Amino acid sequence: MTIKDICASFDIGGKYISCTEIVSGNINCTYKVKFKRDGEDKEYVLQRINKLVFKEPDKVMDNIIRVTHHIRMNIRKEGASTKTGVLRAFYSRESDEPYFIDDCGDYWRCYRYIKNSVTYDTCDDNDIICRAGSAFGKFQNYLKDFPAKSLFITIPNFHNTIDRFKAFHEAIEKNPYKRVNKVKAEIEKLLSFEKGACLLQEYLDNGSIPYRVTHNDTKCNNVSFDRDTGEALAVLDLDTVMPGAIAHDFGDAIRFIANTVIEDDPDLDSVALDLNKYEAFAKGFITEVKDTLTDLEKETMNLGVFTMTVELAVRFLTDYILGDKYFKTKFPGHNVDRARNQIALAVDIEKKRTEMEEILKKYF
Numbered sequence: 001m002t003i004k005d006i007c008a009s010f011d012i013g014g015k016y017i018s019c020t021e022i023v024s025g026n027i028n029c030t031y032k033v034k035f036k037r038d039g040e041d042k043e044y045v046l047q048r049i050n051k052l053v054f055k056e057p058d059k060v061m062d063n064i065i066r067v068t069h070h071i072r073m074n075i076r077k078e079g080a081s082t083k084t085g086v087l088r089a090f091y092s093r094e095s096d097e098p099y100f101i102d103d104c105g106d107y108w109r110c111y112r113y114i115k116n117s118v119t120y121d122t123c124d125d126n127d128i129i130c131r132a133g134s135a136f137g138k139f140q141n142y143l144k145d146f147p148a149k150s151l152f153i154t155i156p157n158f159h160n161t162i163d164r165f166k167a168f169h170e171a172i173e174k175n176p177y178k179r180v181n182k183v184k185a186e187i188e189k190l191l192s193f194e195k196g197a198c199l200l201q202e203y204l205d206n207g208s209i210p211y212r213v214t215h216n217d218t219k220c221n222n223v224s225f226d227r228d229t230g231e232a233l234a235v236l237d238l239d240t241v242m243p244g245a246i247a248h249d250f251g252d253a254i255r256f257i258a259n260t261v262i263e264d265d266p267d268l269d270s271v272a273l274d275l276n277k278y279e280a281f282a283k284g285f286i287t288e289v290k291d292t293l294t295d296l297e298k299e300t301m302n303l304g305v306f307t308m309t310v311e312l313a314v315r316f317l318t319d320y321i322l323g324d325k326y327f328k329t330k331f332p333g334h335n336v337d338r339a340r341n342q343i344a345l346a347v348d349i350e351k352k353r354t355e356m357e358e359i360l361k362k363y364f
């Protein structure tokens with residue numbers, strides 16, 4: 001089937017004109033599609049959902065429809081634009097579902113393209129980082145009265161750090177590729193972090209902090225910005241919305257945005273938490289959510305930064321020990337480089353904890 005055929009199955013009017021691939025995401029296959037209707041250009045996003053990552057795409061779409069509906073209602077109440085402020089999914093003409101299943105069994109969805117928007121894969125501009133923080137904070141606010149636990153768990157135990165460590169222990173025990181000896185120091189370091197990094201999940205498990213709707217992929221390129229004004233428009237990429245701790249979203253965003261180098265840079269001396277970027281994101285995010293957070297949630301925000309960094313290091317190293325099956329690797333040892341990078345970042349986060357707390361205090 002062609003992209004044009006797939007478009008035809010969605011309830012979007014007009015004449016198909018053209019299609020270009022958007023290469024910035026790394027999970028789904030994404031296309032920008034142009035239509036013409038009554039002489040006017042219409043743009044859509046067509047995406048093939050990655051079935052290896054999302055085993056039940058219908059549940060992913062169910063979550064997205066419910067969450068975007070809730071956000072839309074709240075944006076309307078504010079009198080702001082729902083056209084650019086939230087993803088809008090179209091339904092299949094045949095099945096009346098918000099997806100179309102092609103002859104290969106692949107799931108496709110179609111969104112309105114957020115007009116005149118741009119996303120940034122990496123970002124060094126603190127103004128933009130701050131706006132991304134506000135966008136993710138607003139996302140939390142729009143969903144604060146949404147029943148988080150009613151969402152489908154589309155990736156079980158995604159940020160369950162206790163479970164991630166359990167898998168790590170099992171991998172070390174099995175040692176199927178005899179690689180454990182090569183990463184003894186890294187294992188030791190991560191095990192020394194285990195207790196601290198599992199605390200956040202314990203708080204969730206024992207009800208000390210609430211489950212909220214979390215985005216779970218709070219990267220810069222999942223926020224769309226107005227091409228001309230630079231204003232943050234909408235939070236994109238809602239595939240992983242699930243119940244979680246708000247500190248997961250804050251922590252993962254900081255882990256990604258405020259690392260001075262990229263995630264797999266082997267030059268460990270250059271790895272550090274950039275406090276300026278940290279502050280820029282925190283300012284945007286915390287200013288939005290501060291009135292919603294419980295006291296313990298406030299205390300766990302920086303724990304979230306540490307936890308998400310350690311958790312990812314654990315996942316990289318587990319994958320290395322088990323033969324590099326999950327993360328795509330470009331060379332042997334790629335996962336070890338990634339794990340070392342995240343460990344170095346976690347060490348720096350520990351060092352800067354007092355400064356980070358001081359910064360947060362300013363915005364609470």
Ligand SMILES: Nc1ncnc2c1ncn2[C@@H]1O[C@H](COP(=O)(O)OP(=O)(O)O)[C@@H](O)[C@H]1O
Nearest residue numbers: 022025026027028045111112113114119221237
């Ligand atoms: N509705 C949309 N409007 C404008 N751009 C979009 C839209 N949806 C996705 N994009 C663009 O496509 C990219 C990839 O989409 P995304 O949903 O993030 O997929 P992935 O899960 O692969 O990261 C985004 O970073 C953004 O640039």
Ligand SMILES: [Mg+2]
Nearest residue numbers: 025221222237
């Ligand atoms: Mg994305």
